[in-house]
Amino acid sequence: MKALDQIIEHAEKGDADAQFILGSFYDEGFGLGRDHSESVRWLKMAAAQGHAAAQCSIGYNYAVGHGAPQDYVLAREWLRAAADKNFAKAQFNLGLMCFNGLGAPRDCAEAAMWLQKAADQSHADAQVLLGSLFIDGAGVAKDYAEASRWLQKAAEQGHTGAETVLKHLSVNNLSALAPARTEVEAGVDARPDGEVGFLNERDAVTGILNRTAMLQALQAEINRVRAREHVMTGGLALIFIGLGELPSSSNGTGPTCQDAVLCGLSDRLAENLRRSDSLGRMGREEFAVCAPGATLPNATALAQRLHKAVAAELFDTPAGPAAVTVHIGVAAFQAGDSVASLVDRAQASMSSARQAHADKLVPFDALPPRRRY
Secondary structure (H helix, E strand, O other), rough: OHHHHHHHHHHHHHHHHHHHHHHHOOOOOHOOOOOHHHHHHHHHHHHHOHHHHHHHHHHHHHHHOOOOOHHHHHHHHHHHHHHHHOOOHHHHHHHHHHOOOOOOOOHHHHHHHHHHHHHHHHOOHHHHHHHHHHHOOOOOOHHHHHHHHHHHHHHHHHOOHHHHHHHHOOOHHHHHHHOOOOHHHHOOOOOOOOOOOOHHEEEEOOOOHHHHHHHHHHHHHHHHHOHHHHOOOOOOEEEEEEEEOOOOOOOOOOOHHHHHHHHHHHHHHHHHOOOEEHHHHHEOOEEEEEEEEHHHHHHHHHHHHHHHHHHHHHEEEOOOOOOOOOEEEEOOOOOOOHHHHHHHHHHHHHHHHEEEEEEOOOEEEOOOOOOOO
16 A cells, blocks of 8 residues: 555544645645645644644644635634643744734734744744844843844754844844934834834744835935936946745745745845845745945946856755746836836836746836736
């Protein structure tokens, strides 16, 4: 009897481990064809029997609307059930929900508690976020030494996001950690709560700027370009980088193959940028580079260097080396541009490369804006 047939047989007989494995196979399309609703059905059977990993998976599915309607309250209930069994991945995800106020009012202290439990079990992502909480003093007292300690633990596990944060972290000089931007420079309203800082500016997986912080950095550069328009010096360009298909994710508690690729990619991009450039994650599989002072030819040359760097070597993942393809678009600032219009053109050029099914770069410098931010 084939191994898959044995798993199905045991699952039908009520074996929780087999039901969890079968649900995972349906989610990944391993040997059975991808069927998210069937995945959720088997995972719920295992979860109902108290299977912690299945409860965590069901909670995650409800949180993101994957194979089930998005429901943050149900997500928290299932994650709490697994977290109470000391399942680190559930503790991490529950901590994220507490911090972001999903399914209940935001509670940074509770977030820190769950992240601490997961971090104590060597969950690298939890260690990074817990370190960030200590940097911001969100739910815990500010403690840069403690932040550094947790980030170092994650870095020792190969978490490149932690390594990126540590490069900027100096216990004796926190001004290098997160350079301050005035309200005018950022082009956004000052935010009232005292817990806004490094954690809110950084992507949880890679440690680079998140979408909100990246858009603020872009607005600041647009403000600077406008302020010196009469001098006619330099320029500004935006590079969008989209990934091809990511490798299948892991259901384990460690870093997934996808996270490994995302972290590896952000690291490789950062190593090939200029000091003045800003790198951010704009979506699940999209990155952006804000290139101050760059004209379209300058930015195109930079984008070509990034493209070559990505293709130069395979990326290390828990499942082995993986090849990654990227689609790159470039847009240069034009008179009258807003953040929205510049982002729109850069995304459009990236989409042109993606639609051509090509692992390539497409400069694009004239397209009407299509969306507002």
